[in-house]
Amino acid sequence: MEYNINLRTNKRIEAIEITKEIKEFISKSNFSSGICMIYSPHTTSGILINESYDPSVLEDINNFLSRLVPHDFNYKHLEGNSDAHIKSSIIGSSKSVIIENQNLVLGQWQGIFFMEFDGPRSRNVYVKIIKG
Amino acid sequence: MEYNINLRTNKRIEAIEITKEIKEFISKSNFSSGICMIYSPHTTSGILINESYDPSVLEDINNFLSRLVPHDFNYKHLEGNSDAHIKSSIIGSSKSVIIENQNLVLGQWQGIFFMEFDGPRSRNVYVKIIKG
């Protein structure tokens, strides 16, 4: 069973929380136990699980990545977004979460974020559930 | 089927190998083939698969992360642990390993590590098996 989340990012670099959409999809499904895989099909974005309670944590993560990977540099790829491909490689294209009792088993402070590093863009996130 | 490993870390930054606990859990279970997902529900920690034979490899990895992400910096998050959230984002909240013949299919030198970046803490690692 697969689900697609459509997103619109508004800045070049942006983290959008998608925990609520994924929780709603799982509570509507009939899977009581398994894993949920959250996947970005884009090469300048990633999926991250980290603190959702204080939004400044995601700000610190994105600010760190911007200092670490310069936007302007003597890159070989000529589209001007090699920094975004590199940040995407560090964060990763997907994350998985356990499902028990038809609920996502996230830690108390954890949220799931779509991170775009070369926006603004219209984007998709695929959610796939495997029973088990 | 889900399993919980309770851990106690003793330093601010620490890698604790959990390969043996996971292998024992799998050998006691009845799953001969599938995948095993190892998940940290904490936002200042991560799960890593890398060399377990020489402990200095994990020391080099943690020393590198400490040089890369300064503990004290002009971060927005005011709890003094933004560096730990950033390191957790780089390492990732979970890893998956193949199970065949009721055994973890790890490479010869690979071990599975829980990495805490803001200890000492009491922590949990969730292990979930999916048949297939």
Added chain:
Amino acid sequence: MEYNINLRTNKRIEAIEITKEIKEFISKSNFSSGICMIYSPHTTSGILINESYDPSVLEDINNFLSRLVPHDFNYKHLEGNSDAHIKSSIIGSSKSVIIENQNLVLGQWQGIFFMEFDGPRSRNVYVKIIKG
């Protein structure tokens, strides 16, 4: 169901695309829906999903990692490849992709890469499919 891809890398640092091998394995299998996990059993390598259309993207990613993690440094591990273990930890030992209608659901520009950071080497990549 498990599949093994044998590779030979020719340089110290090299990204080898394996998308085609994985697609062929899936089209030959009888699984119409599920997830495909691609796993490296080696501690100086990783699996990455990023742009395959322009090879300079992977070149930029590897050049960035080489600048970020120096080969020669005062490391504790005495085999001279701590930088490769660190790069492997950043990229990660595996990635997962959704399967629908007996096809890998990759984004338009995405490819799957085996990345070696301490070659040249003979290497294996394990591919595992879970129905769902």
